[in-house]
Amino acid sequence: MLCDKCGKQEATVKFVQIENNKKTELHLCRDCAHGYPGFSTGFDLQHLLSSLFQSVGLGQAVAPTVTMKTCPTCGRSIADIQKTGRLGCGSCYEAFREELNPVLRRLHGSGNHTGKVPARAFPKVRTARQMEELRRRLEECVRLEKYEEAAKYRDELRLLEKQLAGGEA
Amino acid sequence: MREIASWMRRTGPMGDIVLGTRCRLARNLAGIPFPEAATREQLREVLTKTAAAVAELEALGTFTYREMATMDALEREILVEEHLISPSHMQNPAHKAVILNAEHNISIMVNEEDHLRIQVLKPGLQLNEAWERATEVDDLLEQHLDFAFDLQTGYLTACPTNVGTALRASVMFHLPALQRVKKVQEVLGAVSKFGLTVRGLYGEGSDAWGNVYQLSNQITLGQSEDETIEHLARFTAQILYSEQQAREYLLEQERRLTTEDWLYRSYGILQNARMITSQEAMELLSDLKLGVDLGVIEHGDPDLLKQLMVQIRSAHLQSIMGQPLPVQERDRLRASLIRETLQKQITKGE
Numbered sequence: 150m151l152c153d154k155c156g157k158q159e160a161t162v163k164f165v166q167i168e169n170n171k172k173t174e175l176h177l178c179r180d181c182a183h184g185y186p187g188f189s190t191g192f193d194l195q196h197l198l199s200s201l202f203q204s205v206g207l208g209q210a211v212a213p214t215v216t217m218k219t220c221p222t223c224g225r226s227i228a229d230i231q232k233t234g235r236l237g238c239g240s241c242y243e244a245f246r247e248e249l250n251p252v253l254r255r256l257h258g259s260g261n262h263t264g265k266v267p268a269r270a271f272p273k274v275r276t277a278r279q280m281e282e283l284r285r286r287l288e289e290c291v292r293l294e295k296y297e298e299a300a301k302y303r304d305e306l307r308l309l310e311k312q313l314a315g316g317e318a
Numbered sequence: 319m320r321e322i323a324s325w326m327r328r329t330g331p332m333g334d335i336v337l338g339t340r341c342r343l344a345r346n347l348a349g350i351p352f353p354e355a356a357t358r359e360q361l362r363e364v365l366t367k368t369a370a371a372v373a374e375l376e377a378l379g380t381f382t383y384r385e386m387a388t389m390d391a392l393e394r395e396i397l398v399e400e401h402l403i404s405p406s407h408m409q410n411p412a413h414k415a416v417i418l419n420a421e422h423n424i425s426i427m428v429n430e431e432d433h434l435r436i437q438v439l440k441p442g443l444q445l446n447e448a449w450e451r452a453t454e455v456d457d458l459l460e461q462h463l464d465f466a467f468d469l470q471t472g473y474l475t476a477c478p479t480n481v482g483t484a485l486r487a488s489v490m491f492h493l494p495a496l497q498r499v500k501k502v503q504e505v506l507g508a509v510s511k512f513g514l515t516v517r518g519l520y521g522e523g524s525d526a527w528g529n530v531y532q533l534s535n536q537i538t539l540g541q542s543e544d545e546t547i548e549h550l551a552r553f554t555a556q557i558l559y560s561e562q563q564a565r566e567y568l569l570e571q572e573r574r575l576t577t578e579d580w581l582y583r584s585y586g587i588l589q590n591a592r593m594i595t596s597q598e599a600m601e602l603l604s605d606l607k608l609g610v611d612l613g614v615i616e617h618g619d620p621d622l623l624k625q626l627m628v629q630i631r632s633a634h635l636q637s638i639m640g641q642p643l644p645v646q647e648r649d650r651l652r653a654s655l656i657r658e659t660l661q662k663q664i665t666k667g668e
């Protein structure tokens with residue numbers, strides 16, 4: 150389909166506008182979509198998110214117990230989350246883990262956090278993760294034959310190892 | 319007159335192409351629903367707890383906690399124009415706050431989409447510096463606050479697109495030469511395949527005024543913060559290289575005169591216009607900045623030019639004039655502010 154605005158390039162973005170309760174759809178090419186004054190990726194994001202939830206199979210035959218399940222902290226159901234594309238609280242992640250995991254994998258290509266860990270809440274895990282990161286950098290430096298930098302990371306690693314063994318962390 | 323946020327006051331590393339770098343961390347307090355799902359009392363609880371944690375930040379300087387409802391509309395809009403708060407944080411000020419340091423390069427939005435949005439802004443290309451400072455702020459706050467976190471999913475956020483590291487790192491590019499040779503889409507269009515995203519100057523839904531583009535990471539789960547920063551830095555280097563190539567192309571002998579003519583015409587309009595919209599001003603200032611950065615146009619002070627890019631925005635303009643102004647008046651005063659500033663620079667440069 151050609152762009153509704155310039156009629157020259159292939160339309161790649163669907164732009165939905167609601168004004169005075171009237172819905173208009175525009176199909177725009179990338180250039181025109183970018184210059185379009187009302188173009189909002191925020192609006193599309195919400196739709197994209199709820200569609201991600203829908204394709205998990207929620208729109209189909211869902212066992213009544215699943216639909217009735219609500220988060221113990223905020224009281225949201227998976228239907229609420231699906232509608233807004235937003236979770237109600239931290240406990241939602243635990244309560245709807247099964248439904249969320251495929252969504253997270255679709256969004257990020259992974260369901261597992263490998264980054265920072267809060268220091269006060271998880272001191273040992275934090276140190277372990279820091280060590281993983283240092284090991285990764287160390288290997289990278291060795292591979293690139295940056296031995297001076299590698300030595301620096303090795304020293305940092307030893308320090309953390311000592312900390313972990315000494316139970317200080 | 320109020321001072322502009324430090325990251326917009328000066329040019330930084332690679333300042334001819336990179337206007338600024340931002341790192342944003344989303345954090346939520348454990349056991350309290352996210353702002354959208356929280357009651358007024360719960361939102362108040364977040365404000366109280368966060369306000370009490372501000373003291374932890376002492377090591378990083380002086381921080382001020384302000385509730386959005388205590389600011390007038392103009393003050394809030396100025397913070398948006400300096401990227402210190404988001405437009406949505408300005409629009410519904412009830413039960414929201416912002417914590418700012420004196421230099422205005424660290425801001426913490428309270429009760430935006432998440433309980434806390436820690437932002438660090440730096441002039442020019444400073445990805446590592448911005449990330450290191452943001453994680454420092456996070457560590458200091460965590461001494462006092464319990465964050466919603468689990469080992470499998472990481473930092474828990476209202477939107478599943480942020481969960482994990484909850485880090486959004488952005489580089490703000492000025493790409494006038496790529497735009498001129500019509501290669502912006504080619505260079506930026508492919509980034510989504512690599513887990514990155516491009517937006518205009520003022521974030522989601524905004525246009526790329528004055529050829530300013532923000533490149534950010536999209537993936538927050540399954541990669542560490544360092545990997546995210548490295549990945550973004552790699553693409554940044556690519557984009558820098560492409561823009562530099564385009565700039566060299568514009569200066570090649572057979573098109574140098576055309577380039578000079580184009581840039582000097584824009585300069586001429588800025589020096590003479592009696593009325594100008596912020597959009598036109600941004601476009602022409604983009605040309606002028608390119609002219610100065612290429613050495614085509616001799617100029618006193620690149621920092622003043624960067625400051626002009628934010629001073630011409632409506633809230634800043636009205637704040638300079640000390641009163642709210644009708645749109646036509648703004649266009650007139652914007653034109654005269656630009657003329658005066660450029661005149662000053664010419665005298666300064668001589």
Ligand SMILES: [Zn+2]
Binds near residue numbers: 152177
């Ligand atoms: Zn088009």
Ligand SMILES: [Zn+2]
Binds near residue numbers: 225241
């Ligand atoms: Zn919940």
